[in-house]
Amino acid sequence: MTQATTAYQKPIPLKDIDNAPYWDAADNHQLALQKCEDCTAYSQPPGPTCAKCGSENVRFEQLGDDITATVYSYVVSYRPFLPGFQDELPTIVALGQLDQVPEVKIMCNILHCEEKDLEIGMPIRMTWIDITEDRALPQWIPNTN
Amino acid sequence: MGTIKDRYAIVGVGESERSRKSGTTPLHLALDAARAAIKDAGLKATDIDGFMNYNEGDSCTSHQLATYLGVRPKYVKDIQGGGASTEMLIADAVALIEAGQLNTVLIYRSLNGSSGTRVGRGYDPDMLQGALAGGSFVIPYGSASPSQWFGMYATRHMHETGITKEHLGHVCLSFYEHAQRNPKAFLHGKPLTMETYLATPDISSPFNIHDSCLELDEGNAIIVTSAEKAKDCTSKPVYIMGMSARQCHPHVHYWNDIDQVASDYVAKELYENAGVTPDDIDVASIYDCFSWVVMRQLEAYGFAKRGEVGDFVAEGNLKIGGKLPTNTAGGMLSEGYTHGMNNAIEIVRQLRHDYEGTDRQVEDCKIGICTGWAGPDIAGAMILRN
Numbered sequence: 414m415t416q417a418t419t420a421y422q423k424p425i426p427l428k429d430i431d432n433a434p435y436w437d438a439a440d441n442h443q444l445a446l447q448k449c450e451d452c453t454a455y456s457q458p459p460g461p462t463c464a465k466c467g468s469e470n471v472r473f474e475q476l477g478d479d480i481t482a483t484v485y486s487y488v489v490s491y492r493p494f495l496p497g498f499q500d501e502l503p504t505i506v507a508l509g510q511l512d513q514v515p516e517v518k519i520m521c522n523i524l525h526c527e528e529k530d531l532e533i534g535m536p537i538r539m540t541w542i543d544i545t546e547d548r549a550l551p552q553w554i555p556n557t558n
Numbered sequence: 559m560g561t562i563k564d565r566y567a568i569v570g571v572g573e574s575e576r577s578r579k580s581g582t583t584p585l586h587l588a589l590d591a592a593r594a595a596i597k598d599a600g601l602k603a604t605d606i607d608g609f610m611n612y613n614e615g616d617s618c619t620s621h622q623l624a625t626y627l628g629v630r631p632k633y634v635k636d637i638q639g640g641g642a643s644t645e646m647l648i649a650d651a652v653a654l655i656e657a658g659q660l661n662t663v664l665i666y667r668s669l670n671g672s673s674g675t676r677v678g679r680g681y682d683p684d685m686l687q688g689a690l691a692g693g694s695f696v697i698p699y700g701s702a703s704p705s706q707w708f709g710m711y712a713t714r715h716m717h718e719t720g721i722t723k724e725h726l727g728h729v730c731l732s733f734y735e736h737a738q739r740n741p742k743a744f745l746h747g748k749p750l751t752m753e754t755y756l757a758t759p760d761i762s763s764p765f766n767i768h769d770s771c772l773e774l775d776e777g778n779a780i781i782v783t784s785a786e787k788a789k790d791c792t793s794k795p796v797y798i799m800g801m802s803a804r805q806c807h808p809h810v811h812y813w814n815d816i817d818q819v820a821s822d823y824v825a826k827e828l829y830e831n832a833g834v835t836p837d838d839i840d841v842a843s844i845y846d847c848f849s850w851v852v853m854r855q856l857e858a859y860g861f862a863k864r865g866e867v868g869d870f871v872a873e874g875n876l877k878i879g880g881k882l883p884t885n886t887a888g889g890m891l892s893e894g895y896t897h898g899m900n901n902a903i904e905i906v907r908q909l910r911h912d913y914e915g916t917d918r919q920v921e922d923c924k925i926g927i928c929t930g931w932a933g934p935d936i937a938g939a940m941i942l943r944n
């Protein structure tokens with residue numbers, strides 16, 4: 414075990430019977446979204462059925478690893494509300510509206526972002542941070558190029 | 559379908575002491591609040607045949623409260639519920655009385671919100687991931703406080719409607735001003751200026767400590783009965799004109815869907831049931847866990863148009879003497895925090911004209927609104943009259 418893994422104090426996403434395909438994809442640095450075969454709505458986060466129509470006819474769509482978005486909203490927290498965040502303040506939490514699927518918004522931190530540069534509409538890109546030997550966490554970074 | 563309009567009343571309200579550290583249990587606080595409400599109504603404890611409370615695993619049970627009041631009621635009910643539960647349980651009480659099951663119901667909320675479990679300070683991470691719907695999609699990102707969840711709504715809404723930090727400050731200043739007239743308000747004697755407000759750093763944007771409700775130890779109780787039975791009480795009855803409640807989000811993970819709130823849907827049915835419009839409302843209790851939550855509800859309940867809410871509060875309309883005196887005891891930002899029930903108690907006292915002859919009374923008020931917010935996704939509200 415590396416030092417980085419023993420040092421990880423933050424909560425690690427709990428997999429359950431409904432969300433496991435999302436987190437399994439994340440562990441492989443990929444995005445997977447649950448989609449309804451009947452009404453075509455996406456459910457993010459995923460659940461036991463389609464959150465829009467209740468259909469059990471849901472499957473996971475693989476979106477790959479080239480995921481871009483824009484900031485739909487955000488908060489900047491100056492106090493840690495959970496273990497592990499005390500050394501990385503302030504924490505930016507942002508809702509990213511996916512370019513590929515605009516009806517889906519995904520909440521992550523924005524890493525490597527100065528607070529003064531943060532604004533609604535700002536382009537961001539998904540990255541995956543290895544937090545333990547077998548787990549990875551999707552995150553946003555500014556999409557500057 | 560029949561209407562319940564004006565056929566049910568709130569006949570008693572009461573509270574315990576409020577403090578940072580009660581040194582006692584929620585059962586003791588609930589007993590103090592219940593005894594005060596029963597006395598206020600001029601009833602005996604044994605006149606109450608239904609007891610209900612809402613909690614987040616931080617209260618005593620209705621069974622305990624009834625037992626130690628010396629009552630063996632017909633009906634006890636404890637729900638896990640948020641800040642719309644006062645209104646929703648009053649609706650339950652009315653329904654049970656209407657069904658002939660009960661005569662008189664006491665509803666309470668009691669908690670050591672400061673010295674016991676704290677709502678806003680985060681939780682054990684794994685517990686919350688499991689306990690909170692979709693928790694594993696927010697907790698790993700450090701988002702564990704309602705200030706962060708509702709803040710996400712606030713940032714977007716302020717961006718779209720032009721609401722500024724200073725506008726939020728006007729909400730705080732208005733309620734703090736009311737608290738200075740209320741000797742029992744926790745922040746009585748601690749007035750707030752805009753200069754101080756704007757100089758106070760955020761805890762989590764866009765909220766600083768003044769934008770956030772207090773966390774205190776206290777108990778509150780409310781007694782509901784039929785208009786017929788209200789005649790046997792010594793208090794002035796405050797009649798229920800209309801009620802409505804609503805869960806709106808198509809997804810339990812409401813933080814992905816931040817453009818609507820349940821209050822948007824409650825408002826229409828509420829006014830229809832009560833047979834009034836926003837212009838008829840003389841006094842208001844608007845759920846105020848955070849300053850912005852008040853702004854969003856002022857829009858939802860039609861007191862100011864979207865985009866004009868900032869000006870509405872800056873003009874002083876929430877103050878006593880303004881167009882819509884709101885949270886006249888100081889609200890949860892500056893009076894106390896019982897998850898909404900203290901605001902419901904205040905609207906009852908205003909409509910009874912309990913403060914007649916003082917600068918706390920909203921002169922000649924006849925109709926009031928009380929709104930609850932159990933998050934963006936669940937709302938309950940009622941309109942009352944004297």
Ligand SMILES: [Zn+2]
Nearest residue numbers: 449452463466
């Ligand atoms: Zn569907």
